[in-house]
Amino acid sequence: MNRLKLLLSLFVFVCTTAIMAQTVTINGTVTSAEDGLPIPSVAVTVKGTTLGTLTDAAGRYSVSVPVNAQSLTFTFVGMKTITEDISGRTTIDVVMTTDMLGLDEVVVTALGITREKKALGYAVQEVSGSELANAEETNIVNALQGKAAGVQITRASGAVGSSAQILIRGIKSFGDNQPLWVVDGTPISNSSSGATQWSGVDFGNNASDIDPEIIESISILKGANAAALYGSRARNGVVLVTTKRGKAGKIKVSLSNSTSFDNVAWLPTYQNEYGQGVNGEEYIWKIRSGTAGSVYEGMSYQDYAHAYGFRYVDGMGGGRGDGTDESWGPRLDAGLKLNQFFAPADPSLSLAENLANAAPWISHPDNVKDFFTTGITSTSSVSMEGGTDNLTARMTYTNVLEKGTIPNTDQKRNQINLSTVMDISPKLKVDVAINYSKTNNDNLPGQGYDVQNIMQSIGGWFGRQVDMKLLKENWDTFFDNGMPYNWNSNYHNNPYWTVYKNTTSRNRERIFGNATATYQITDWLNIVGRYGMDYYNEFRKHVTYEGSNDAPYGNGGYFSQNNRDNRETNADIFLNFQKDLSAFQVSGNLGASYRNVLYNYSYLGANMLTVPNFFDISNVQGSPSTDMYRSEYEENSVFGSLNLGYANQIYLDFTARNDWSSTLPKEAWSYFYPSVSLGWIFTETFGLTDSAFSFGKLRASWAKVGSDTSPYSLTAAYSAVSPSYDGNTQFAYPNQLPPIGLKPEFTTSMEFGVELKFFDNRLGLDVAYFNNLTNNQIITADVSGSSGFTSMKINAGEIESKGVEVSAYGEIIRTKDFSWMTTINWSKQNTIVNELAEGVTSLVLNSSWSPTTVEARPGEPFGQIYGIAYQRDADGNKLLDGGFEIRTDAPVVCGNTLPDWLGSINNSFRYKQFTGNFLIDAKWGGDIFTVTKWFGDYSGITEVTVANGIRENGMVAEGIDVNTGQPNTTRVSTQAYFGNYWDFTEPGVVDGTYVKLREINLGYDIRFRNMMVSNLNVGLYARNVAVLYLHPSNDIRIDPETGYGTGTDALGLEQYQLPPVRSMGFKVRVDF
Structure with missing residues (x-):
């Protein structure tokens, strides 16, 4: 960390230098000439410089300017730009008028280049940093929930530090479907690892290392068309994060804190009429x-x-x-x-x-409820910024302390962001940004169907007569027979023993950032060089004490630890050009990039210890388990784009990229992919510029993006196996046959859209249709055992995904004191498996308890849940024999994991200095095989197993008796009926529909003039507030938006999820 200390020292020096210039503060208010209302987010800049600020929700601004500054410029989308001479004034109020031609909203696009949104021929949706901050989420992925059309967020659990999956326009591949994350122009890792269906710990996703406090905005590039310049990693879309930069003027300091109290939002619905045992009804x-x-x-x-x-x-x-x-x-x-x-x-x-x-x-x-505690999440930040005309700097420090709702689980994170922008000369500009985070967990909870997952115990099999208070008070004591104090030692631990003894710790350090130099060769041509790095090191350790269910006495306990080290470097150099030729505008770029990823992993474990519960390698009985792995990936690329515009009406863009990948065979390591897009602003062409119809654009695009495979897929390597033979280590050849003639995987994307704005832009609508076709999929297929192998990587399979997205906004009310804005996002898509490899009729994506699988089959939707179902007659009635349902002879379709549609509605309000918003989001459809329900019914803990007096009077199942052809009248015991669920899939499948009140925020803003404190904001917020609707089939009330992991293979499978969390808190921000 000596390098970090040096960087911090340098940054302090830069900040000190940057604030030496003499300045004067100018205040004012910006209002609309149309109705006299204040205009928020107006850009106020010192003419001829990069110095400036934005107006607040009340239209007020305060900007520090050099004493020799001549004028201020006021710009806002849809308003005419105004320039005001300063002339010694310290208060300048401005009234802006509508400019029907001034719809020059800019967004960040590929390579960090800003472009006018109206010139784009593809869908880009931007989310502001202030909108993200409303959620007060510590994981930035969760903050995107409901903020953009076609974006699906799936949380792994409600535990501290848990991961979250993001899908943009759904599934495109049998493999990875996660989008690329880019921070200030440099790609970073958002990988996740840990939990499986059967065991493990969720260590979170890497994007959670991004501090939400430093985010200026996030642009979501949804299709391959929008992301073609980023290469193969961008085929699933791109999340572009732009961080805040310092503003010129005197030093500004901001202090903030948000503190929430976190409780389990809800639990499965348990019965409380019968206890543990057998044949007791x-x-x-x-x-x-x-x-x-x-x-x-x-x-x-x-x-x-x-x-x-x-x-x-x-x-x-x-x-x-x-x-x-x-x-x-x-x-x-x-x-x-x-x-x-x-x-x-x-x-x-x-x-x-x-x-x-x-x-x-x-x-x-x-x-079960009594086991959980009230968690606390406290986030404290301090930021400082300032600068001169030629140098600006910003520093942010954030401390996050999380205490989980599961006892003895926690997370501590410290984050530092440093950025500076320097005009070295009139032609040379340098932009440097560094982000450092350190995350520590003393204990993270186990997940999956494992004794370390407390929900597998207390949430899945817990006797309804068990007194949790006694287990808590006596968890570290023992019975007379030497066993730990417990309710059932045959299968489970005392849950408090699990969370206090059998812990999983993690220490993680990460640094990522970049340095960008821009040299202006001429007024229309510049060259950009960028070097970016993303490095992290993570140490994990798990210990299990002797006396645990899976570490009986005499074992001594066991432990495992691993270290993983990942470094990714990216270097880009490219020329940018922009030239106006009368009515034509020409711009574009031409460049090259280099990417290198180096990964190292080492593992050490011991299954038995000599001295009980001394978790050190020197204490191992016998030989420890060890493993090491190293991989390196390299990619070289050239790329270019050409953007043509005519008369501010028609825009035509071309891109091309060629990659050379180290993971593909020599004859296939070079692959080329292009894109083209067209935008037509028809309101300009036909002169439709009245206030009722403010703006109209049609767009279309086509793109092709390639993708490679993981390192070392082309060759087979021997690996050490146990036991040794005659004292010599044995090595085995892998079961996977090296591929022959492997080629890149390609995604071809088409998009058509329309953008409309009405009534001076107070109402807007964006509709897009998209079609993604991915072929040459790289999959692992079974091969004949006679070959001596079991599998082989091949190119096979084709997936087609098509859908519609709708984004709309409306400023419903706008008066001087009150405004109400509504934003709606909605999307629907279908994903079909067109084909697999020759002779392959099914690809098993994942499997749960036999015979349940999630599969891809030709001609069927992706993600079909297959398993044993009820036999039914032609009218859909279940068939019964002897009072029990008859099963199908072979697995059939029991559901599909993909949702029918996603939607959200966000309402924002302002009344004088008060602000507020609430967000409702929904997922309709998408089936889930839930082990919590399946085993819950089987084990007799759920409400349905005692409904309507069936344990007192027996149960008569609905359906047709195959022996009589009449409705069933045979009465059976409830225990026998639900015991019939074993090896039976359909009873565990529920519809994953939900409607949730996701966020509520209330704030009050106070502005001060001529005081040390310039702004004070206080507020209240709540997250995951309420479930407004669940499908009736989800009678156990599992959370449909969580699962055991974040990979594509985890969709639609639930395995004793850790319960969701509701957070309610307050926040304070002070600006100096």
Whole structure:
């Protein structure tokens, strides 16, 4: 970190130098001539310089200018630009008038180049930094939820530091579908790793290292057309992040803090009528006790429940049902007394003697809820900026402290952003930005179907009679037999033992940024050189104490640790040109780039320890487990673009790029891809410039983007295996056959759109149709075992995705004191698998509990859920035999993981100095195979398993009896009915539809003049506020927008998710 210290010292020196210039402060208000209302976000600049500021929500501004400054320029989209002479004034109020031709909104596009939005022939949607800040999210991906059409965010869980997946225009490939992230022109990693369906820890996604406090805006380039210049990584779209830069003038300091109190938003719906055990439901007792000659004849419910329903001895099967974790035991709150983990039975005593020591068998309806705690997230930032005409600088420090809703889980993050812009000479400009983050976690929760995931225990199999308070008070004590204090030691740990003993820690450091030099060769030509780097190092360690369910006594406990080191460098050099030739405008660029990615991984683990619970490599019994991996990737590229405009009406763009990839065979490592787009502002052509119809544009684009594969896919390497032979290490040849003639994967994209604006731009509509076709997909296919291998990478398969996006806004009310703005985003798409490899009828994308799979099959939608379903008659009625549903003989389609449509509506308000907004977003459709419901019904913990008195009276399932052809009348026990769910997919599939009130924000802004404090803002906010609608099939109320991971293969599969979190907090910001 010596280099970081040096950079910090240099930055402080730069800041000190930058603020030495003498300045004067000018204040004022900007209003509209049309209605007298204040105009926010007007750019106020010192003419001939880059110095300036923006007006606030009340149209007010305050700008520091050099004492020799002559005039100020005021610019705003749709308004005529105004220049005002300063002439010694310190207050300058301005009234702006509408300019129907001045629709020169600019957006950031590929390579960080700003262009007028009206000139683009493809869809770009921009989200401002202030809009992102409303969410007060610590992970910037989550802050994008509902902010742009066609963008789907999927959260892995509600745990601290959890990852989030972002999809732009859905699925395009069998492999990676994540967009490229670019910060200030330099690509950075947004990879994630950790949790699987069956185990692991979610370590978050890398984009969470971006500090939301420093973001000026985010541009979302949605199609391959918009992103062609970024190469293969951009085929899934690009998220362009532009960070804030310092403004010239005296030093400005901002202090801010936001603090939220986080609680579990909701939990699955559990029943509270029957407890742990087997055969304890009243219906079974009534039949058995009324059967003449049976051992149960005449037994009271108390005696039956004690002898045959549940009796705790050791929690490992020593009693009756105490080793099971299903909740088919006796009825709760019925006056029964039973032996439980805090009042166990003694096997040497009689039933009657043990009954005397039993405890009341009562429900604890909030036992799962009681495990969770109130989390706290506190984010504190300080920023400083200032500068002269020739040098500006900005520094931001942010500290984030998170305490999770799961006990003993946390995250601490420190972030520093440094940026400076220097005009070295009238022709040379240098822009440097550095971002550093350090993240520490003492413990992150386990996930998946694993003993380390507390929801797999308390959320999936927990006895409804278990008193969580006792488990909390005694988690670090032991029974007389030496086992840890627990409710069921056969399958589970005490949840407090899990979170306090079996911890997973993580330390991560990351630095990313770039240096950009721009030299103005002539007034129409410049050359840009940029060097960017993204480096991180991460150390992870997991420990499991002896006495845990998966580390029995004598084992000593176990641990594992790994270190991963990733460095990506990008270097670009390109010429930019821009020339007006009478009615024609010509611009473009020509350049080359170099990319190198170096990754190192090392692993060390021990399955048994000599000294119990001493987690060090020197304490390993036998030989430790070790692993090392190193990879390097290199890519060289040339690219260019040509942009032609005519009379501010017609815009035609061409791009081309050629990549040379180190991961493809020599004969295929060079691949070329072009794009073309056309925009026509027809309101200019036909002179439609009245206030009712302000702007109209048609656009069309076509692009082709290539993609390569992962490093070292072309060759096979031996790997060490255990055990050794005669003291010599053995090496094995891999089972995957090296590919033959592998080629790049290509995505061809088409887009057609229309943009309309009405009533002086108070109402706007943007509609786009897109079609993405990806072929030559690089997939791993099975090969004949007779070849000596099991699989091989090949080019095969074609996916086609088409859809519609709609973005609309309307300024519904605009008066001097009050305004109301509504923004709507909506998208719908279909993704079809056109073909797979020759002879391949199905590609299994992922699988859950047998026989459930998520597959791609030719001619079918992507992401079909296959499994065993109910047999039905021609009218759709389920068929039953003996009171139980009949299953299909083979797997069939049980659902599809992709949503039908996505939508959101955001309302923003201003009343004088008060501001507010609320965001509602929705996902309609998209099926989920949820293990929480599937096993919850099977184990008897869900509400549906006690509905309508079925445990007292038995259950008659709806459907047609195949033996009579009439509605079913056969009554069966509830335990037997739901026990039939095993190996049965359809009962676990729910519709993932949801409508949520995502955000609420209220703020109050106070401006001060001629005081040390220039602005004070206070506010309240809430996130994940309420669920407004869930589909009725989701009767267990899982959160449909979370899963076990963020990869494409995780879509539509849920495995005991950690519950979602609702946050409510306050924020304060002070500007000096």
